Amino acid sequence: MRPSIRFILFVSVALIASFGACDAALGFSETPYAGRSDYGDSCWYSNCHAVANTDGTGPHGNYSTTSQTCSLCHTLHDASNSGIKLLPQATVTSMCFMCHDGTGSPGSGVYGAIIGRGLTVGAEHSVNATSVVPGGDPDGGSATVAFSESGLLGCGDCHSVHGNNTVARFAGERARSSSNDTFRNTELRSTRLLKTRPGVATTSVAEYGSDWCLSCHLGRSSGSAVVHNHPVESSLTTSAPYVYDRVPRMYSNSSTSTQVLGTMGRLGTDPATGLTRVRHNRAFVMPWPRTTLQTGHLPICMQCHEDTRYVGEVGAVAASVVSVRDGSSSTDNPRFQNFPHETLGYRMLVESTRTAYTDDLCLNCHPLAQLP
Ligand code: HEC
Ligand code: HEC
Ligand code: HEC
Ligand code: HEC
Ligand code: HEC
Ligand code: HEC
Known part of the structure; x- marks a missing residue:
């Protein structure tokens, strides 16, 4: 098995933790964590389904001297030559898909779930496919932007993988995958790791709203001297949008x-x-x-x-x-x-x-x- 395939298998097993303890093939201890017989010690300490994961951040934050998270993504000495930043994949986006992949059964994830259910995607922010932002030019037309995946839009253009420099927490509405997670039955307010400066933005956005979208879609705001869009609330129209x-x-x-x-x-x-x-x-x-x-x-x-x-x-x-x-x-x-x-x-x-x-x-x- 190629290491990447083995990693995917391991992660799948780790994420479907409701089936039981983590896969020992990952080198994770299967000793049940005291008080959570449904999780192995490592699933719990690794911070995916961990004690510290009270905010939905998973392995993307709550790092401490006792958590064991870095190694989930970083391969310290034997990363492949095509890899970047000691990661087991060639791009950041393919790295994300190792855990957030919706193409396979049971079709879980943010991308791939629609096709996974036999339906057709109507619109999307495709990844690793485009550098053209519709309404990205302040004058209303499209703009070509140098995004993070060799110029193409990738997960890392909107998300901060280590959970740093993110917008304020907000309540989302997506039903989370892990059937056993600690906050399944609570309101989940989290940052969704959304960067305060998505894409190539030079100014920070503190809260997820129109201004966040306008970081890339500069020509879809109200108040442009050139185009007339449907009126839209943003810091260009009011001081406290x-x-x-x-x-x-x-x-x-x-x-x-x-x-x-x-x-x-x-x-x-x-x-x-x-x-x-x-x-x-x-x-x-x-x-x-x-x-x-x-x-x-x-x-x-x-x-x-x-x-x-x-x-x-x-x-x-x-x-x-x-x-x-x-x-x-x-x-x-x-x-x-x-x-x-x-x-x-x-x-x-x-x-x-x-x-x-x-x-x-x-x-x-x-x-x-x-x-x-
Ligand atoms: C969920 C996966 C994941 C975890 C967990 C993770 N990283 Fe990373 N790390 C990444 C990715 C992806 C990048 C590349 C980001 C980029 O290039 O935009 C990266 C990049 C880095 C970099 C290089 C930053 C730079 O600008 O050159 C350092 C240093 C780093 N990580 C350290 C850590 C440490 C320390 C931990 C644990 C406390 C950790 N990472 C946990 C995925 C992860
Ligand atoms: C090792 C597996 C793994 C990798 C690799 C990984 N994630 Fe995650 N991610 C998780 C888990 C587990 C959660 C927590 C899910 C939960 O508890 O609901 C999570 C949560 C998230 C969240 C929600 C955070 C919040 O605060 O609500 C985002 C956004 C996210 N990941 C994006 C990414 C991106 C982008 C990448 C690639 C840079 C990536 N992930 C790589 C496992 C991973
Ligand atoms: C009042 C509803 C409404 C609001 C508010 C709105 N849009 Fe739209 N948007 C539309 C409709 C309707 C279309 C489809 C227009 C068409 O194709 O005829 C559209 C199309 C788009 C498109 C794709 C086509 C194009 O012309 O660029 C982008 C990008 C877009 N909107 C971005 C935004 C952004 C960013 C915001 C917030 C700053 C926003 N929209 C606010 C209704 C809205
Ligand atoms: C154009 C920006 C953009 C790109 C590109 C993008 N995301 Fe997101 N993502 C968002 C936004 C915005 C949210 C929050 C949506 C909400 O809560 O309504 C989000 C939410 C998420 C969540 C959390 C969903 C939940 O349960 O609340 C995950 C996981 C995630 N993204 C993963 C990814 C991965 C993996 C990629 C790349 C394959 C990616 N995203 C690419 C903007 C983006
Ligand atoms: C990091 C830059 C970035 C951010 C932030 C961003 N977009 Fe986009 N948006 C793009 C790109 C690039 C495309 C073209 C995607 C494609 O061709 O698959 C796009 C496409 C679109 C489209 C047209 C989709 C279609 O298939 O017709 C709409 C509508 C849109 N964005 C709305 C939004 C809204 C609303 C937000 C905020 C929630 C947002 N975008 C945030 C870069 C961004
Ligand atoms: C979420 C609410 C919302 C939706 C949906 C919405 N609008 Fe509006 N629209 C507004 C508001 C608010 C204004 C500001 C004036 C007002 O209060 O009616 C406005 C203003 C307008 C104007 C006046 C534009 C101007 O510059 O003065 C037009 C025309 C319009 N909308 C058409 C549409 C059309 C067509 C659609 C369907 C694609 C649509 N709106 C969907 C809330 C909305």
């Missing part, structure tokens, strides 16, 4: 005008029902007339660009149901939570088919009563 973790959302699925400020992701506690860990679609619609929370504000990118789903409308927002990970249930809404890696819909728009967006998207915020 709304971000993914802080936008006005409908107070409940049935509210017609009341909004609260909070996350687009999973709610710790739903103020309307008192229930915890609630997924919702309440930030994709805006009531008309607009509310005071919206005065002086515009939608952020993710209120239009997110995982393909049915949103409903003001007063009848559709429930968000994710019953299982990686799109295994065709009735889940959204079925996949892979944005911005890949989505079912056109241009990664929430309400869209694979080839076009529908008026449903526009009607989320512009009801017929508003139109002149």
